[in-house]
Amino acid sequence: MDLNPIAARSAFEKLVANAAVVREKLWGDHAYTVMVGCATCGRSAGALAVAESFRRASGKIDAVLNVLEVGCMGHCYAEPMAVIKRPDYPPMVYHHLNPIMAKNLVERFLVEGDPLLEFFLGATENNDMLPTMMDLPRYGKEVRKLLKKCGMYDPADVMQSIALGGYAGLIEAIEMGPVRIIQVVKESGLRGMGGAGFEAWRKFETCRAQAEEERYIICNADEGDPGAFMDRTLLESDPHAVIEGLLIGALAISSNRGLIYVRAEYPLAVEMLHRAMDAARKAGLLGENILGSGFRFDVEVFEGAGAFVCGEETALIASIEGRRGEPRIRPPFTAQHGLYGKPTVLNNVKSLASLGSILSEGADVFANIGTPKSKGTGLFALAGKIVNPGLVEVPMGTTLRELVFAIGGGIPAGKKFKAVQIGGPSGGCLPEEYLDTSIDFDELKRAGAMMGSGGLVVLDEDNCMVDTAKFFLEFTQEESCGKCTFCRIGTRHMLDLLEKITQGNAGISDLDRLKELAEDVQRGSLCNLGKTAPNPVLTTLRFFEAEYEAHILEKRCPSKVCNALSAYFILPEKCARGCDACVGSCPPEAIYTTRKRIKAIDQSLCIKCDSCVGACPKEYNAVIKISPVDKLPPAEPRPEDRKGV
Amino acid sequence: MTEIQEEIIAWVEGYFDSINEKPRLISVLLALQKKFGYLPTTGLRDIAHRMNLTPANIYGVATFYNQFRFQPPGRYPIKVCMGTACHIKQGTKVLEHWERCLEIEEGQVTADGEYSLDRVACVGCCTLAPVTLVGDEVIGGMAPTKVDGILLGHKLERQARESEKQKDE
Numbered sequence: 001m002d003l004n005p006i007a008a009r010s011a012f013e014k015l016v017a018n019a020a021v022v023r024e025k026l027w028g029d030h031a032y033t034v035m036v037g038c039a040t041c042g043r044s045a046g047a048l049a050v051a052e053s054f055r056r057a058s059g060k061i062d063a064v065l066n067v068l069e070v071g072c073m074g075h076c077y078a079e080p081m082a083v084i085k086r087p088d089y090p091p092m093v094y095h096h097l098n099p100i101m102a103k104n105l106v107e108r109f110l111v112e113g114d115p116l117l118e119f120f121l122g123a124t125e126n127n128d129m130l131p132t133m134m135d136l137p138r139y140g141k142e143v144r145k146l147l148k149k150c151g152m153y154d155p156a157d158v159m160q161s162i163a164l165g166g167y168a169g170l171i172e173a174i175e176m177g178p179v180r181i182i183q184v185v186k187e188s189g190l191r192g193m194g195g196a197g198f199e200a201w202r203k204f205e206t207c208r209a210q211a212e213e214e215r216y217i218i219c220n221a222d223e224g225d226p227g228a229f230m231d232r233t234l235l236e237s238d239p240h241a242v243i244e245g246l247l248i249g250a251l252a253i254s255s256n257r258g259l260i261y262v263r264a265e266y267p268l269a270v271e272m273l274h275r276a277m278d279a280a281r282k283a284g285l286l287g288e289n290i291l292g293s294g295f296r297f298d299v300e301v302f303e304g305a306g307a308f309v310c311g312e313e314t315a316l317i318a319s320i321e322g323r324r325g326e327p328r329i330r331p332p333f334t335a336q337h338g339l340y341g342k343p344t345v346l347n348n349v350k351s352l353a354s355l356g357s358i359l360s361e362g363a364d365v366f367a368n369i370g371t372p373k374s375k376g377t378g379l380f381a382l383a384g385k386i387v388n389p390g391l392v393e394v395p396m397g398t399t400l401r402e403l404v405f406a407i408g409g410g411i412p413a414g415k416k417f418k419a420v421q422i423g424g425p426s427g428g429c430l431p432e433e434y435l436d437t438s439i440d441f442d443e444l445k446r447a448g449a450m451m452g453s454g455g456l457v458v459l460d461e462d463n464c465m466v467d468t469a470k471f472f473l474e475f476t477q478e479e480s481c482g483k484c485t486f487c488r489i490g491t492r493h494m495l496d497l498l499e500k501i502t503q504g505n506a507g508i509s510d511l512d513r514l515k516e517l518a519e520d521v522q523r524g525s526l527c528n529l530g531k532t533a534p535n536p537v538l539t540t541l542r543f544f545e546a547e548y549e550a551h552i553l554e555k556r557c558p559s560k561v562c563n564a565l566s567a568y569f570i571l572p573e574k575c576a577r578g579c580d581a582c583v584g585s586c587p588p589e590a591i592y593t594t595r596k597r598i599k600a601i602d603q604s605l606c607i608k609c610d611s612c613v614g615a616c617p618k619e620y621n622a623v624i625k626i627s628p629v630d631k632l633p634p635a636e637p638r639p640e641d642r643k644g645v
Numbered sequence: 646m647t648e649i650q651e652e653i654i655a656w657v658e659g660y661f662d663s664i665n666e667k668p669r670l671i672s673v674l675l676a677l678q679k680k681f682g683y684l685p686t687t688g689l690r691d692i693a694h695r696m697n698l699t700p701a702n703i704y705g706v707a708t709f710y711n712q713f714r715f716q717p718p719g720r721y722p723i724k725v726c727m728g729t730a731c732h733i734k735q736g737t738k739v740l741e742h743w744e745r746c747l748e749i750e751e752g753q754v755t756a757d758g759e760y761s762l763d764r765v766a767c768v769g770c771c772t773l774a775p776v777t778l779v780g781d782e783v784i785g786g787m788a789p790t791k792v793d794g795i796l797l798g799h800k801l802e803r804q805a806r807e808s809e810k811q812k813d814e
Contacts, residue, residue: 041770044783076772226767227729264675264712265768267781305671306711308766322670322696324709383730383771390772421729457729457771471732475766481709585790587745609745610738611789 005175008293012171015283015291019162025066026160027085032065032110035083036097037151039072039236040268045079046098053099054082057106065110068160071237071272073151074391075121083124083151086110090123093133138388138407143369145377146353147393150237155272158279161240167285169356173248174293176359178208181252185355187363189375194220194311194348195423195452196528197374197441203345206335207253210343215255217246218339218346221262221269222316224308225424226475228455230379231349233391235262235269238353239276243286243299245352248359250297253345258299261316264306273301308425308479312527313338313346315481326483327527348453350379370396374440382408384457385415394439401435404458415460419543423452425472425479426532428539429465448539450532464561465544466551470498472536476529486524490517491533498537501548502562504555504628511548515541556628563608566627569635570599570612574622582623585615592638600635653688656680661695668696674707683714711766719754719761721799723747723779725787728767730774735788739775740764742789746796759799 026033036042036051051069058065075081078095084105085091092115094105101119108114115130122133133139153160161167173181186201207215219242223231235242246258262270277299280286288296307325309315315325317339338344354376358366366376374396380403383389387409394403400420404410411417419429428449430437437447444451459468477491497514500506518534518541525531541548550556557565570582570591575598582599583591590605591612599622601612616623626632646654660676661668673696677688684707693703707713725731725740744750747760754761770776773785779795 040768040783041772044770044773044785223769224766226727226732227771228767229769229771232769265765302669302672303675304710305675305713306766307709319671319710320669322706324706381771383774384733389730424729455729455771457733459733463733468733471729479766587742607741607745609742609789610735611742614788614790 003174003177003293003295005293008171008174008291008295011284011291011293012167015159015162015167019159022157022159023163026068027091027163030063030087031085032061032063032087033068033085034065035068035070035085035152035154037072037079037081038069039151039233040266041076042072042079042081043268047080049099050080050082050097050102053102054106057103060106061110065106068154070154071151072233072391074147074233074393075388076390077388078121081121081151084109088113089115090125090127090130090132092123092130093121094119095121138392138409141398141402141407142393143377143395144393145357145366145369146234146238146241146350146379147391148357149241150233150391155237155239156275156279158240158276158283158285161238162283165360166240166356167244169359170244170247170285171291172359173251174291174295178252178254181248181359182208184359184363185252188358188366189363189370190351190354190358190366191374191441192348193350193354193379193453195426195450197451200347200351203335203347204249204252206333207343207345210336212343213254214257214342215253216339216342216344217249217253217255217258218316218320218344219246219258219260219349219352220311220313220316220346221260221266221349222304222311223263223266223349223453224311224479225426225453225455227381227383227421227424227457228453229381230391230454232266232269234349234353234379235266236272239269239273240280241353241356242273242349243276243280245347245355246299247285247290247297248355249345249347249352251295253343255345256296256298258297259302259320259339260299261302261304261310261320264303270301270303277301307481308475309481309527309529312529315527316346317344324481326481327529329526350454371438371440373442378439378451378454380439380454380456382456382458384421385411385460385463386458387412396440397438399436399438400430403439403456404435408458411458411460415462417458418461418463419459419465419468421457421459421468421536422455423450423535424455425476426450426528426535427452427455428535429459429468429543430539431543434543448535448542450535462559462561464502464557464559465540465547466498466501466557467559467561469537469540470495470502473498473533476533480530480533484525484527484530486521487530487533490521490524491530493517494521494534494537501551502557503564504551504562506552508549508552510552511541511545554628555630558627560625560627562627565629566608566625567603567629567632568601568606568608568612569624569626569632570601570616571622571624572596572598572600572636574620575599576617576620576622579617579620581615581617582612585611587611594636595639596636598636600638602638603632649685650687653681653685654691657688657691657695670696670698670703670706671710674713678713681717683717686715714763716754717758720759721761721779723760723762723777724765724768725751725762726766726768726770726774726776726778727764728769728771728774728776730771731767731776734774736775738789739777739787739792742792743777746792
């Protein structure tokens with residue numbers, strides 16, 4: 001491909017000049033602009049109604065009020081959120097909004113100038129007046145590279161993306177040419193962020209060395225890990241970074257066809273990608289003769305149909321080709337023999353989204369972040385029992401403790417930390433002693449977990465580790481494609497054993513059998529789904545063996561989660577006379593009133609649905625769980641004459 | 646041939662006419678399901694024929710993926726998220742309560758065709774856990790009592806519709 005970088009540079013300068021006009025209009029000193037976070041999490045908290053309310057109230061001010069529907073800034077705990085910009089103030093972030101507050105903000109802040117600081121979270125820029133988002137404890141540790149533009153612009157408007165520095169890496173790449181691009185990626189130390197951590201430049205180089213001229217580049221956005229949502233947020237909030245990454249990758253391997261493989265469970269991500277691609281095409285950034293350089297490249301979105309194993313690259317390709325998503329033996333690697341037999345490079349969303357800034361800022365900026373062997377930042381989805389769930393981006397090498405306590409705010413309701421589950425069904429559960437493990441590809445592997453795609457779920461004292469291991473195994477067992485016997489049948493047997501343990505029917509020798517099976521499944525499976533499926537079981541066995549033993553030897557679930565081993569009980573001394581809150585909540589009508597006019601549970605009817613726990617007023621807190629079941633104190637019987645009451 | 650079968654065949658024909666590249670099987674199936682809510686046998690056979698595949702081929706592929714269903718969904722399709730975050734926040738209790746209230750198990754449709762109940766692996770809204778999808782709406786912070794509330798809301802809607810109808814008559 002002989003490209004014309006001079007023409008491209010001048011076309012790009014024109015776009016940048018137009019983008020500067022957009023920037024002035026939306027974010028300039030005289031602008032009135034509201035940006036409402038409208039990614040999936042914001043929407044389900046009511047963001048669209050908030051945006052509509054801002055729009056409806058916009059007539060109240062004399063200036064033009066721009067209302068933008070932007071992506072997600074990662075502060076999921078504070079949704080719906082909006083950034084409000086008006087003259088004489090820095091851009092201000094407001095949290096937990098509703099339509100009425102939106103109207104008030106227009107009337108009081110935008111018209112009258114009262115910033116309503118009681119709803120204010122922080123400013124997005126440094127200023128002399130008000131605290132910034134960077135002053136929040138979590139930001140002290142964060143380094144935002146991938147999230148930099150997320151929640152800052154409307155993905156449907158490519159000019160807004162360019163105004164924030166988007167596509168600056170593309171123009172560098174056009175000027176550099178393939179050899180130099182691969183060199184820069186190599187110098188940056190970028191490793192595949194989908195979990196395996198394979199060096200990104202190697203894939204490009206292998207693919208480039210192939211004789212075939214037709215080549216593909218695929219963005220792997222089949223984020224199947226339950227508990228992970230980084231890719232969804234990136235696609236919904238900064239799709240242009242992903243498109244730019246595909247363009248750069250395509251230049252590196254001289255490809256002119258790209259695909260983005262997205263889970264069908266992410267309808268908004270698919271919609272945002274389509275809108276972003278249309279906008280990019282109109283601006284001459286996709287299609288024939290990109291920026292007048294002679295470079296031809298286009299992307300299509302391929303919706304997956306729901307199979308965890310399709311995150312594996314050969315299975316993903318099989319699925320695009322219309323077959324069952326079963327992995328095959330490698331080599332040949334996909335870079336040699338991929339989609340329709342052509343050389344194909346597959347990269348995770350985060351890896352591709354990193355390319356733009358690596359090329360525009362230089363490899364050393366990226367390489368200076370992180371640890372010697374894991375460069376750059378890691379993007380994590382914090383969820384579970386944590387005060388501030390959401391997306392966080394930290395330099396590689398940050399410790400789990402910093403992530404959970406300093407950034408995530410620790411465990412809610414004064415509960416005790418028990419474990420952190422990292423890496424999804426392929427990862428492991430690490431206990432308190434491992435909280436000082438630094439997060440990078442190799443350290444985590446050493447601890448028995450893995451980086452995975454970056455889902456991080458925090459468990460507290462109320463979570464049972466055997467139940468957690470069972471949950472993951474249920475998932476991998478269900479998602480096993482069935483090709484390898486050990487994965488197909490071995491995981492089934494492991495699940496049966498775990499089922500026996502949680503039912504209280506297992507013997508102590510079952511633990512050895514479980515371990516043996518786990519090791520066999522690891523060895524006997526072809527792809528990483530099977531190889532890593534036993535990880536949750538192995539790590540919980542290693543760090544929480546006492547919990548397994550309690551289930552088996554004492555028939556006791558220490559966290560009182562496993563239904564067969566625990567029971568509900570109403571403390572007579574705490575139950576309030578005359579309060580009927582739990583009675584109405586009980587679906588099988590197992591709760592009755594004793595002669596002393598307090599409540600008790602008929603254990604033969606109880607289905608352990610947890611409704612009474614929620615129904616009992618906080619000031620009484622009379623319902624407790626007890627394990628093992630034989631420790632259950634006797635309850636006063638149901639009065640004979642009141643049967644059925 | 647019934648009316649619906651004719652509609653399906655007409656749709657398949659229209660789909661294949663509208664694309665100018667080699668069709669991708671998964672994309673065809675997803676489009677078919679988007680249109681009809683499930684994969685009707687008539688459509689599968691017709692697609693197999695057009696793509697030079699055997700019906701067994703196409704059935705093998707369709708059953709491999711979680712998205713595809715072979716019976717029409719309910720008027721209110723309920724999907725209960727069973728991701729990690731939902732699981733550790735008592736998502737199972739929510740699913741069990743849906744099953745109890747609707748008197749069906751996951752994967753089934755109520756006899757009146759109003760509700761279908763499915764579990765999904767993860768919808769990626771982990772910070773709102775536990776999550777249930779009612780149609781396309783993501784509802785976070787689910788609890789058994791919230792299930793009751795949603796069902797009551799639907800019941801009131803139905804009653805309003807019926808009394809509206811009676812008024813018209």
